[in-house]
Amino acid sequence: xxxxxxxxxxxxxxxxxxxxxxxxxxxxxxxxxxxxxxxxxxxxxxxxxxxxxxxxxxxxxxxxxxxxxxxxxxxxxxxxxxxxxxxxxxxxxxxxxxxxxxxxxxxxxxxxxxxxxxxxxxxxxxxxxxxxxxxxxxxxxxxxxxxxxxxxxxxxxxxxxxxxxxxxxxxxxxxxxxxxxxxxxxxxxxxxxxxxxxxxxxxxxxxxxxxxxxxxxxxxxxxxxxxxxxxxxxxxxxxxxxxxxxxxxx
Ligand SMILES: O=C(O)[C@H](O)[C@@H](O)[C@H](O)[C@H](O)COP(=O)(O)O
Numbered sequence: 276x277x278x279x280x281x282x283x284x285x286x287x288x289x290x291x292x293x294x295x296x297x298x299x300x301x302x303x304x305x306x307x308x309x310x311x312x313x314x315x316x317x318x319x320x321x322x323x324x325x326x327x328x329x330x331x332x333x334x335x336x337x338x339x340x341x342x343x344x345x346x347x348x349x350x351x352x353x354x355x356x357x358x359x360x361x362x363x364x365x366x367x368x369x370x371x372x373x374x375x376x377x378x379x380x381x382x383x384x385x386x387x388x389x390x391x392x393x394x395x396x397x398x399x400x401x402x403x404x405x406x407x408x409x410x411x412x413x414x415x416x417x418x419x420x421x422x423x424x425x426x427x428x429x430x431x432x433x434x435x436x437x438x439x440x441x442x443x444x445x446x447x448x449x450x451x452x453x454x455x456x457x458x459x460x461x462x463x464x465x466x467x468x469x470x471x472x473x474x475x476x477x478x479x480x481x482x483x484x485x486x487x488x489x490x491x492x493x494x495x496x497x498x499x500x501x502x503x504x505x506x507x508x509x510x511x512x513x514x515x516x517x518x519x520x521x522x523x524x525x
Contacts, residue, residue, distance in 0.1 A: 279490035281500035285508045287515045291475065294511050295328060298473060299336030301507065302329075302414075305469050309413045310342055317404070319348040319415040319459065321426060322361035325473055329416060330368045340376050346401065348415055348464070349427040350384045352393065352445075352455035359453050360386075384457055390445045394457040398443035401463075410442065411504075412467040415459075419474050420451060423482045423494025427451075427458035435461065435495040461498050468504040472496065477513040484517035 286301075288294035306316045320329060333340060345365070353359045362383040369376045382404070384397040401410050417425045427446045428435035434444055442463040446456040464470065474483060486497040487508055499506065512519070 279487065279497070279500070281506055283487065283506040283508055285487070285510065285515070285518070287519065288509070288511050291328075291511060294473075294475065294509060295331045295335055297509050298328060298471075299332035299338065301471060301509065302332055303336050303338050305414050306338065306340075306343065314342060316343045317346065317413050318343060319346045319412050319467070320361075320365065321348045321416055321418045322351070322364060323418045324475060325416055325418050326361070326364045326368055328473055328475075330365075330372055333373055340373070340380070343376075344380055344382055344404070345376075346382045346404075346412070347384060348417060349446075349456055349458040350386070350397075351453045352386050352390050352457065353453055354386060355383065390447070390455055390457070394443045394445040397457055398441065401442060409466055410463065412463075412469075414469045414471065415464060415467045417464075417470065417472050417496075417499065419472055419479060419482065419486070419496045421478045421482055422450070423486055423491075423496045424451065425472070425496040425499060426464070427456040428461070428495035430494055434458070435498065461495070464499055465502050466504075467501060469507070470499055470501050470504060471507045471509060472499075473509045474514045475511045477516065479510075479514040480516040483508075483510065483514050488518050 286297045288297050309316045350361050351359045384393055386393055402408055419425050423430055439462050441460050448454050449456050485491040486494050491497050
């Protein structure tokens with residue numbers, strides 16, 4: 276039984292193809308519901324393995340992303356054309372495989388500014404986009420590292436437990452290279468209507484249990500507890516190996 280305060284729905288897939296289909300179904304449902312009432316679907320996306328998985332899900336589910344805007348839940352503080360840039364990874368992947376997504380739909384951070392100014396500027400762009408100092412994303416797609424980090428909020432670092440009033444903050448010594456990044460804060464993350472973790476691979480099995488069953492709040496991912504929104508965990512069997520025998524708030 277999960278010790279987490281915040282219930283979540285878990286979708287466990289046997290294969291990566293099934294996980295991609297599950298993600299596609301979630302994306303289609305979420306965006307369709309939002310676009311019934313509003314002109315734009317605003318989603319926050321993460322880097323790492325999600326770049327390929329999200330692209331595959333959009334392709335396989337044949338989702339119309341015309342009215343989507345993509346924001347970055349975190350971004351590496353590198354030039355836009357750097358191989359480490361998450362924006363560049365998505366631009367390259369989508370340009371090649373999803374040509375109907377135009378670059379202007381990818382709302383990137385201005386990494387030509389200083390690191391602090393880049394974080395402030397991105398926060399201001401988000402506030403301007405939503406017309407609110409408490410932006411509510413329709414959907415956030417998060418990854419999780421083996422250390423329980425999510426976005427660029429890392430365990431044992433002060434960033435993930437303070438800055439309650441800020442929405443985007445600079446990170447200077449990320450243990451996952453590159454060291455300088457900007458990241459959404461838990462305040463912004465937990466304000467979203469729908470938060471989905473996409474986690475794959477056996478290396479994540481222990482931390483998936485610590486975060487989603489034990490609710491160990493020493494891990495930033497365990498502090499993702501949407502105040503009013505839904506929380507979903509989309510995992511493969513390898514990542515879910517340590518929780519599949521337990522009941523969770525599914
Ligand atoms: O820019 C980043 O590095 C990501 O936003 C990061 O938070 C990622 O989501 C996790 O490290 C999981 O990455 P994997 O899914 O590739 O393991």
